[in-house]
Amino acid sequence: MTEEFHRIRRLPPYVFAEVNAAKAKARAVAEDIIDLGMGNPDSPTPPHIVAKLIETVQDPRSHRYSTSKGIPGLRRALAAYYERRFDVKLNPDTEVIATLGSKEGLANLAAAITSPGDTILVPNPSYPIHQFGFIIAGASVRSIPAEPGEEMLRAIDRAVRHSVPKPTAVIVNYPSNPTAHMATLDFYTELVALAKKNDLFIISDLAYAEIYFEGPPPPSVLQVPGAKDITIEFTSMSKTYSMPGWRMGFGAGNPRLITALTRMKSYLDYGAFTPIQVAATAALNGPQDCVDDMRALYKDRRDTLIKGLHAAGWDMPSPAGSMFAWAPIPPRYAHLGSLEFSKLLMEKAKVAVAPGIGFGEYGDSHVRIALVENNHRLRQAIRNIRHFLATDSTVPSDEIAMEDGQ
Incomplete structure (x- = not known):
C-alpha cells in the first residue's frame, strides 16, 4: 500500500513548487519579493x-x-x-x-x-x-x-x-x-x-x-x-x-x-x-473599452520591463503578444539551468520568475517573466536585477574548472 498511485507516478515533481516554497519562506521573514512568476492578472475586474x-x-x-x-x-x-x-x-x-x-x-x-x-x-x-x-x-x-x-x-x-x-x-x-x-x-x-x-x-x-x-x-x-x-x-x-x-x-x-x-x-x-x-x-x-485599456496596460509594462532589463545588461526579445517575456538566461548563468537561476534571482534580487524547465525540457535555457506588477514595482525589480548582475560574484562552473586545471 506504500506504492504511489499510477496516475500520480506519471506526474513529475511540480517544478514551480520549489520556487513557490522559496518565495513563501522569504516572505515569512518579511522580505519584499516582487512576484513576476505566476501569470496572475493584478488589475481589478471592470x-x-x-x-x-x-x-x-x-x-x-x-x-x-x-x-x-x-x-x-x-x-x-x-x-x-x-x-x-x-x-x-x-x-x-x-x-x-x-x-x-x-x-x-x-x-x-x-x-x-x-x-x-x-x-x-x-x-x-x-x-x-x-x-x-x-x-x-x-x-x-x-x-x-x-x-x-x-x-x-x-x-x-x-x-x-x-x-x-x-x-x-x-x-x-x-x-x-x-x-x-x-x-x-x-x-x-x-x-x-x-x-x-x-x-x-x-x-x-x-x-x-x-x-x-x-x-x-x-x-x-x-x-x-x-x-x-x-x-x-x-x-x-x-x-x-x-x-x-x-x-x-x-x-x-x-x-x-x-x-x-x-x-x-x-x-x-x-x-x-x-x-x-x-x-x-x-x-x-458589453462595452469593450476595458479590453483596449488592458492591452495598453500590458504594452506599457512590457516596454518598461524590456527597456529596463536591456539597460541592465539582460538582453531579451520584446514579446509581440501575451502577458509574458520569454527571457534567455544571461550567458554567465546559463550553466545553472532555469530552476537554479530562478532561485538565485529570488535570493539575490528579490524577484520571482517562472523557471522555463516547468514548461518542458526545451525551456530550461529560459525563464518566464509575467507582466503582473505595476510600473513602479517593475522598475524596482529592474533596479534589483541590475544591482545583482553588476555585483554578483558567482563564477560559472566551466571557469572554475579551467582555473582548477591551471
Missing part, C-alpha cells in the same frame, strides 16, 4: 462586470444548480464574439460549451477523447496542462518545436510517419504561454491542411487572443475554411477581462469534440455559478 454579478447574485433563483454546458445566453455571447472578432459563425447549441476556465476544458477534453497509449503532439515548451492533461488521461506525448513555422510542420509530418501508434491530435497555443510566439493565418492554413491529410484533431488554446501589441490581431485557427471539421479551440475570460479567479472559459468548434466534452462534463460538474455566467455574458456583450 466595474460593469462586477455590478452584473452583484445584481444577479441577489436573485435567489440564481443560486440553484446551473448547467454544465453553460447558460444559452452565454453561449450565444461567445458565438457573437467569434463572429465579430474572427468572422467565424458558430452554432451556440452544438459548437460552443462553457468551461471552468480553459484549463479545465483542456483537461476534460483529454479525458473524453484519449485512450491509453494514444500519441499526442505537444509543443515544447508549452503551458503544462497541454502536456499533462493528456498524460493524466493515459496518453504518450511527443514533443514538437514551439515556434509556428516550417520546422513545426515538418516535425508533425515526421511524427505521423514514425510514431506508433500514429498521433491523434496536435496542440497549438498562440499567442503562446510561455514563449510569446505568434501565429499567422497562413501558418494555420498549412496546419489545417496537414492535419486533415493525416486525420489529426487540432486543439487550439487561444487564451491570449486579445493581448497583442504590434501587427494585426492574432487569428483563430477556426478562420481557416474547413478547420471546424477537425478543430476545437479554447478561450478564457481570465486575461481579457481580468477575471482569473472567476474561472470562466469556453470551447468552440467541431461538434463531435464539443459533444464529447459536454458528455464528460455532465458527469463531473453543474457548470459555473449562474451569476458568474451572467456577468461573463455582460462582459462579452
